[in-house]
Amino acid sequence: MRADLDRTELADFLRRCRARLEPADVGLTAGSRRRTPGLRREEVAQLTGASVDHYTRLEQSRGSRPSRQMLSALARALRLGEDERDHLFHLAGEEPPRDRLGPTQHVRPGLLMVLDRLHDAPAQIFSDRGEVLAQNAMAVALVGETRPGHNVVRSWFTDPSTRTLFPPEDHETHSRIHVAQLRAVSAARPDDAQLGALVRELREGSVEFEALWTEHRVALRRAERKRFLHPVVGLLDLECEVLLSAACGQSLVIHTARPGSEAHEGLKLLRVVGVQEFGQRVK
Template sequence: MNRTELADFLRRGRARLEPSDVGLAPGARRRTPGLRREEVALLAGMSVDYYTRLEQSRGPRPSRQMLTALARALRLTDDERDHLFHLVGEQPPRRDPASAHVRPGLLLVLDRVYDSPAQVVTDCGTVLAQNALARALIGDVLARPPRERNLTRRFFLDPAARELFPPEDHPARARDHVAHLRAVAAARPDDPEPAALVAELRAASEEFARLWDTHEVSLRHPATKRFLHPVVGLLEVDCEVLLSHEDHHHLVLHTARPGTESHDRLQLLRVVGLQDMAPRGAVG
């Protein structure tokens, strides 16, 4: 592990980004250009002390999961991400269609969406990135262990996940999850990821197994969905799905129609979400 080169690479990556580049409010005037250390730590889901030690060439060897989080936080290209892995002495992830590395251009679009919940999701349902309002609506999915970031797995295996939706909507949501996963599994027969997810859910969930046997097929399409938030109440939103066919990534947007009660509640949720994202004790 080349700690000196790693520290320099991280500092330069942080200096070239502004808060608006990553969906954060600018805050008070900054003495130095770029993001603050605590902002990078927040985006990467690590402690400020841990990140600071990396920049000071005295941190421990980051895990592969942490390197992926840093690459996403610093909006690294594929080549830059590979360089980051090499500096730590790790082999970069394969550049396959189902890669968990989100292209900087797609992250830039995500960061520009500030008034609607938005997230990047793989075609298998794994959340790769969220904006602040998506975290306020459904929780910080990226703070969970990797296996718990898949929305389909959580819907069928985690009872708490269904509390996000009105009970009367559960049957339709379950059918949508299964029909979409069946379409993905058929389109990628040689990919072990969808096959493994199907095998796991068929064994662990009677509901999933029953729905799987109906052989319904449907990819994600624009639709109206309802969320039951514990603070602002019931939200009815329009779900738009923008596809990135090259990487099998979807940018999912939830918007509420202006003038509706759901729109007002979403704006209230935005205020709550931004308050939760505000860095504490910021220093330049």
């Protein structure tokens, strides 16, 4: 049974967490005319994907019970540590997430801080099951905005539109990398129910996945080159650096280009295009 929602304490906690962060702490530009320290309500709403009205109601002790998805989004947006994340869930009358057999969905604040400071390189944080946990503005400009928890392995084998971001001649390589990564993680965590369900779903629903799975190739994702077909910038041949955090089953994937190269110029253009599109989206 869920506990009661403590609207007053929840509102106070949200206000205080918001006030202690500056825009630069979450990868945003400060802009002008800031009369008080901390993030603005509309900035927190932007980071969570919620409406400004919905978030404002939470801070004014008159909102409805936030969903578990919203609570997780708030924990990421406000850069909460695990204890603070649990406290947020308790105030909302919810049991904090417990995922002892698999990677936690809660990204460490320090890892998010690194992500926020990568202004000129597309970067995303993934679980080792292939779930997108966070992405910076450049990653949104490169691959589109992805809801937290979206699984890139599932979409690769079940949604053909996912592959339009990559040259056709690279598709087989991407497929093999996805399956080999999932094979390695499955062997390391045979009791991970979510991982087991994902593998069963893909083996039953994708002929390609099943064929590659039976080959039994195993490899964790490491540094590599990756080519993207962006609808505005065109072909981008990028270096893909993978920073692993074995303790929490997460990785920070960063795409860069050698200074002076065509890809480097393409990333600079992508940054401008991304900022323009973002500005149009939030108006």
